[in-house]
Amino acid sequence: MRHWRGPFDRQGYHHGNLKEALIEAAQRFIAERGLGGFTLADAAKLVGVTPAALYRHFRGREALVAEVAFRGFDELAKRLGKALQSDGTPRERFTRMGEAYLAFAEQEPGFYAAMFSAKPTAEGENCGPWGKGSSDKAAAAPERANTAFDYLVEALMKTYPEGFQNVDVRFIALEVWALSHGIATLDAAGQLPKGPGLPDKYELLRAGVLALVHGALKDRPEAKVQ
Amino acid sequence: MRHWRGPFDRQGYHHGNLKEALIEAAQRFIAERGLGGFTLADAAKLVGVTPAALYRHFRGREALVAEVAFRGFDELAKRLGKALQSDGTPRERFTRMGEAYLAFAEQEPGFYAAMFSAKPTAEGENCGPWGKGSSDKAAAAPERANTAFDYLVEALMKTYPEGFQNVDVRFIALEVWALSHGIATLDAAGQLPKGPGLPDKYELLRAGVLALVHGALKDRPEAKVQ
DNA sequence: TGTACATCAGTGAACGCGCGTTCACTGATGTAC
DNA sequence: TGTACATCAGTGAACGCGCGTTCACTGATGTAC
Numbered sequence: 001m002r003h004w005r006g007p008f009d010r011q012g013y014h015h016g017n018l019k020e021a022l023i024e025a026a027q028r029f030i031a032e033r034g035l036g037g038f039t040l041a042d043a044a045k046l047v048g049v050t051p052a053a054l055y056r057h058f059r060g061r062e063a064l065v066a067e068v069a070f071r072g073f074d075e076l077a078k079r080l081g082k083a084l085q086s087d088g089t090p091r092e093r094f095t096r097m098g099e100a101y102l103a104f105a106e107q108e109p110g111f112y113a114a115m116f117s118a119k120p121t122a123e124g125e126n127c128g129p130w131g132k133g134s135s136d137k138a139a140a141a142p143e144r145a146n147t148a149f150d151y152l153v154e155a156l157m158k159t160y161p162e163g164f165q166n167v168d169v170r171f172i173a174l175e176v177w178a179l180s181h182g183i184a185t186l187d188a189a190g191q192l193p194k195g196p197g198l199p200d201k202y203e204l205l206r207a208g209v210l211a212l213v214h215g216a217l218k219d220r221p222e223a224k225v226q
Numbered sequence: 227m228r229h230w231r232g233p234f235d236r237q238g239y240h241h242g243n244l245k246e247a248l249i250e251a252a253q254r255f256i257a258e259r260g261l262g263g264f265t266l267a268d269a270a271k272l273v274g275v276t277p278a279a280l281y282r283h284f285r286g287r288e289a290l291v292a293e294v295a296f297r298g299f300d301e302l303a304k305r306l307g308k309a310l311q312s313d314g315t316p317r318e319r320f321t322r323m324g325e326a327y328l329a330f331a332e333q334e335p336g337f338y339a340a341m342f343s344a345k346p347t348a349e350g351e352n353c354g355p356w357g358k359g360s361s362d363k364a365a366a367a368p369e370r371a372n373t374a375f376d377y378l379v380e381a382l383m384k385t386y387p388e389g390f391q392n393v394d395v396r397f398i399a400l401e402v403w404a405l406s407h408g409i410a411t412l413d414a415a416g417q418l419p420k421g422p423g424l425p426d427k428y429e430l431l432r433a434g435v436l437a438l439v440h441g442a443l444k445d446r447p448e449a450k451v452q
Numbered sequence: 453t454g455t456a457c458a459t460c461a462g463t464g465a466a467c468g469c470g471c472g473t474t475c476a477c478t479g480a481t482g483t484a485c
Numbered sequence: 486t487g488t489a490c491a492t493c494a495g496t497g498a499a500c501g502c503g504c505g506t507t508c509a510c511t512g513a514t515g516t517a518c
Contacts, residue, residue: 014460014461014462014512014513014514015461015462018461018462034262035262036260036261036262039503039504039505040504040505040506041503041504041505049462049463050462050463050464051504051505051506052462052463052464052465052506052507052508053461053462053463054505054506055506055507056460056461056462057461060505060506061504061505061506116411116412116415116417117415145417171425171430171433174418174419174430175405175430175433175434175437177408177412178405178408178409178412178430178434179401179404179405179408179434180408181408181411181412182403182404182405182406182407182408182409182411183404183408185342185407185408185411186342186403186404186407189342189343191342191371192400193400199397204397204400204401204404207397207401207441207442208401208404208405208438210441211401211437211438211439211440211441211442212434212437212438212441213437214437214441215433215436215437215438215440215441216433216437240479240480240481240493240494240495241494241495244494244495265470265471265472266471266472266473267470267471267472275495275496276495276496276497277471277472277473278473278474278475278495278496278497278498279494279495279496280472280473281473281474282493282494282495283494286472286473287471287472287473454518455517455518456516456517456518457515457516457517457518458514458515458516458517459513459514459515459516460512460513460514461511461512461513461514462510462511462512462513463509463510463511463512464508464509464510464511465507465508465509465510466506466507466508467505467506467507467508468504468505468506468507469503469504469505470502470503470504471501471502471503471504472500472501472502473499473500473501474498474499474500474501475497475498475499475500476496476497476498477495477496477497477498478494478495478496478497479493479494479495479496480492480493480494480495481491481492481493481494482490482491482492483489483490483491483492484488484489484490484491485487485488485489485490
C-alpha cells in the first residue's frame with residue numbers, strides 16, 4: 001500500500017494510479033488543444049510514463065477519450081443533480097441548474113469537448129445522449145447523458161407543476177438544452193461578444209430559458225397564440 | 227482559354243481552376259471526416275494534383291481551412307438574405323430564415339465545421355463572428371458572419387416592428403442564433419432524437435424562436451413577468 | 453519470519469505510416485516583336 | 486504568321502516529424518507456504 005500524492009506524481013517503478021492520472025491528463029490536454037490536438041504521447045509524458053504503459057489500462061486512444069466523455073457526463077449529471085436539490089424555490093433551483101450547466105462547460109472544456117464532439121458513428125445508428133442507446137457496450141456515456149437530461153426534465157416538472165399545454169415536458173427540456181448547448185459552444189469558440197455593457201452568457205441563458213418555458217405554460221394560454 | 231469541365235476534372239499540365247477545386251475538396255472532406263480528419267494530401271489527390279501544388283494558391287493548410295470558413299459565412303449570409311427577401315408575411319420570412327439556417331448546417335457540414343470550430347485564438351482577442359473583428363487581415367470571415375447576424379437583426383425588426391421592451395434587438399437575435407446553433411450542432415453530433423412521433427429540429431427551432439421572441443415583445447408586457 | 457513464485461504494471465526500442473512543407477525543376481501559356 | 490521569351494502553375498522527390506501501436510522484456514508487488 002502506497003500513499004497517493006497526486007495524479008502526476010510518481011515514485012518507483014509502479015505508478016500507483018496510472019489510469020486516473022491518464023484520464024486527468026487527457027482531460028487537461030483536450031481542454032488546452034482540442035480533441036484533435038490531444039495525443040497519447042503528451043498524456044504519457046505529463047504523467048511520467050512510457051506511451052506503451054497506457055495500453056495496460058485502455059484499448060487505445062479512442063477508449064481513453066470515451067472514458068473522458070463518460071466521466072464528463074457523470075460530472076455534469078452530478079452538478080445538475082446538486083443544483084436540483086439545492087435550497088430555495090423551485091425556480092431558483094431551476095435557474096441554478098442553468099448556471100451550473102454553463103459553468104461546467106466553461107470550467108471543464110476538456111470534458112465538454114469529449115462529450116459533444118461529433119463522432120463518425122455507424123450509419124443510421126442513434127447513439128446520442130438521449131437516444132435509444134448504442135449497442136456498443138463500451139459506449140455507456142449515453143446513459144449518463146440521459147441521467148443529466150432526466151434531471152432537467154425533473155426540474156421542469158417541479159418548477160412548473162401546472163404543466164405545459166399540449167407540449168411534452170421533454171420537448172421543452174430539449175429546447176432548454178439546445179439553447180444551453182448553443183450558448184456554451186459559441187462561448188467556447190470565442191464567438192459570443194464579451195465586455196462591459198454587454199449581457200453575459202448567464203443572463204442570456206436565464207432570459208432565454210424563461211421565455212422558452214413561459215411560451216408553453218399551461219396557465220398562460222395567451223402566450224401560445226400564433 | 228480552356229473549357230471548365232468540373233472541379234475535379236483535369237486535362238493537361240495546368241489544372242485550370244485549382245484553387246476553387248481545392249476549396250471544394252476541402253469542404254467535402256471536412257464534411258466527411260471532420261476538421262481534424264481533413265488532410266491536404268487527400269484534397270490534392272481528389273483534385274488530381276501533387277500536394278505541393280496547393281502552395282501556389284494557399285499559404286498552407288490553415289489558410290485553406292480559413293478560406294472554406296469564409297466561403298461558408300458567405301454562403302450562409304446569402305441564404306439568410308434570400309429568405310429575408312422571399313415572399314409572404316414578415317413572420318413567414320422569419321420562419322423561413324430559421325429553416326434556412328438549419329438546412330445550411332445540415333447540407334453543408336463542411337462549411338459549418340470550418341466556421342464554428344473553436345480555434346486556438348490569441349489570448350484575450352475577440353475575433354468571433356459578431357465581435358470587434360481580428361487585427362489579422364487574413365481572417366475576413368468575421369465580417370461575413372456579421373453580415374449573417376445583421377440579416378437576423380433586420381428580420382427581427384421587420385417581423386416585429388413594435389419592437390421589444392427594454393431589450394436590445396441584438397440580444398434577442400443572439401438568443402435565436404444560440405438556439406439555432408445548439409440545435410444544429412446537437413443534430414450534427416447525432417444527439418437529437420429522431421424518429422416518427424418525435425418533433426424534428428425544424429419544429430423545435432420554430433417553436434423555440436417563437437417563444438424567445440414573444441417573451442420580449444413590447445405589446446405583450448405580461449409575458450415578461452418575473 | 454523468511455523464501456519461492458505468480459502476477460502484472462511499466463519499459464524501451466522499434467515499427468509503419470502519413471502528415472505538412474520545401475525545393476529545384478519543367479512544362480504549358482500567352483504575349484511582344 | 487512565326488519565333489523568342491517571360492511568366493507561372495504544377496511536378497516529383499525528399500525532408501523531418503510525431504503519431505498510435507506492438508512486442509519481448511523487466512522490475513515491483515503481494516501472497517502461499
